[in-house]
Structures are given as structure tokens and as C-alpha cells.
Amino acid sequence: MDLQYFLSWRAALMLLLLPCGLQCMSVRILNEEPVHVVPDSSLVLKARIEHGPLEEVSAVSWEWEPETGISPDRVTLATCPGRGPECAGTRPNVHVNVEQQETTLQINGYSGAEGGVYAVTVTDHKGAKTTAHCIVRNYEAVHHVSVSVNVSHSTLVCGEAWGTEPHFSWFHERVAITKTVGRVSGDGTTLFVTKTPICGHFTCMVSNKMGHSSATYTAASCETEGKGTTAAVLCSVLLLMFGGVLAFLLWRRHRHRNRGERLHEHLDDTI
The missing domain is CATH 2.60.40.10 (Immunoglobulins)
Structure with missing residues (x-):
């Protein structure tokens, strides 16, 4: 009996010495940050919850605060029980659901003013909290090329x-x-x-x-090269035409000469 009592205490001590083994809860946002969102579209953030077998999620909350500015106050977007169906946000366009090891925040009709730092906080059954953050920025159009x-x-x-x-x-x-x-x-x-x-x-x-x-x-105009090529082509065409005309004239002259010689021979025969 004493041995069993000793072993139970030893096991409890080991659990206390291994806080991130069976009794450590963590949360991380899966989106690669910064997340850029086109205005009037939907912002969707997903977070993964990791916990040991002795841990239970009692609540999940999503909050927002500006990335820069003097106001450190956070705005609560939604607070949900650890397990259950989709829970309503603080605004009509905000929707959050919580599954066993995942939670999703969706904001429909995202506006440019909603860019900033988003935080998801998970609370365990003992009241301990763990938080993860994600920066969301507006998707900007191309400017000044x-x-x-x-x-x-x-x-x-x-x-x-x-x-x-x-x-x-x-x-x-x-x-x-x-x-x-x-x-x-x-x-x-x-x-x-x-x-x-x-x-x-x-x-x-x-x-x-x-x-x-x-x-x-x-840069400088490329037309000079084009003009040179055009001039070369035109010159070749003119040369061909000139050669053709010259060949025609020579042929015609030769033809008339032959006709004259034949006519002269014919007259001689007649006389």
C-alpha cells in the first residue's frame, strides 16, 4: 500500500515537472502574415489549438486593435464557448466557429479601416489563457511605376x-x-x-x-535601320527594272536591224 501511494505521488510530481507534456495548451494562427485583404472581400483567419489530454478549452475569443496608433484598447469581435456550433460576433458581418482543435474568424465585407492586429485567445478549464497574433493589412493597388x-x-x-x-x-x-x-x-x-x-x-x-x-x-529611334533596309530593297527593285528596260531596248534594236537586212536582201533579188 505504501508503495502504491509513493508511486502515485511520483507520477503527480512528474506531471508537474512536465508542464508542456500533458498539461500545456498553445494556439497559433495558420495564415502567413502579414495577411493582405482586398477591400469589400472576406477576411478569413484560422487558428490551431494544441492541448494535452488533461486540458480542456473553455472559451475562445477574437479581438482586434490598430497596428499603429495611441489607443491600446482592444475591440472584442466574438467570445465563444470551447465547444459548440458557430457563435455570433459583436457585429453582423463577424462569424466565428470553434471545433475541437481549430477556430475560424470570418469577416464579410472587409473594409480598409479593419486592418490591424488580430488576436485569438484560448482559455482552459483552469482559467489559464494563451494568445496568438496576426497582422492584417489592406491589399494595395499598383502605384507610380x-x-x-x-x-x-x-x-x-x-x-x-x-x-x-x-x-x-x-x-x-x-x-x-x-x-x-x-x-x-x-x-x-x-x-x-x-x-x-x-x-x-x-x-x-x-x-x-x-x-x-x-x-x-x-531610346533612340529604330527607324534609321528600317529606312536603310527599305532603301536597299527599293534600290534593288529599281536596278532590276532598269536592267529589264535596257534588255528590252537592246532586243528591240537587234530585231529592227535584222528586219532591215532582210528587206535590203529582198530588194536586191528583185532588181
């Missing part, structure tokens, strides 16, 4: 102010860049021009979910 040139290195660099997830595309005379014109860097911002000399219009277009904007760098 510009193209700068480094002539000595034959490179063009495309810049953009603060658009979210910008995608860069390059065009030469409204045609996508080919190997004969240049090579685009991995991130799309830099064009290494291989065409010599650098001439024509180089356009950088930056786009994302909300639209696109572009900027153009204009």
Missing part, C-alpha cells in the same frame, strides 16, 4: 511604389521581350538589354489583383 536606365551596363530597372504582390512584365515596341532584345531578371524588375544599339520603346507593366500600371523608356 517608373523606369530608370543605366546606359553603361545596358540595363533598365522598373520600380513601383507600394502595390501588394506586384508582377512585372516587359515589352519592346508593344511586343513581349525575346532573347534577341534582352533578358529579364528573376524578380522581373530588371531588363538586361542585348539589342545593340539600344533603340525604340521599352515598357514595364506592373500588375496585381487590383489592376495594372505601366511606364515607358524611349
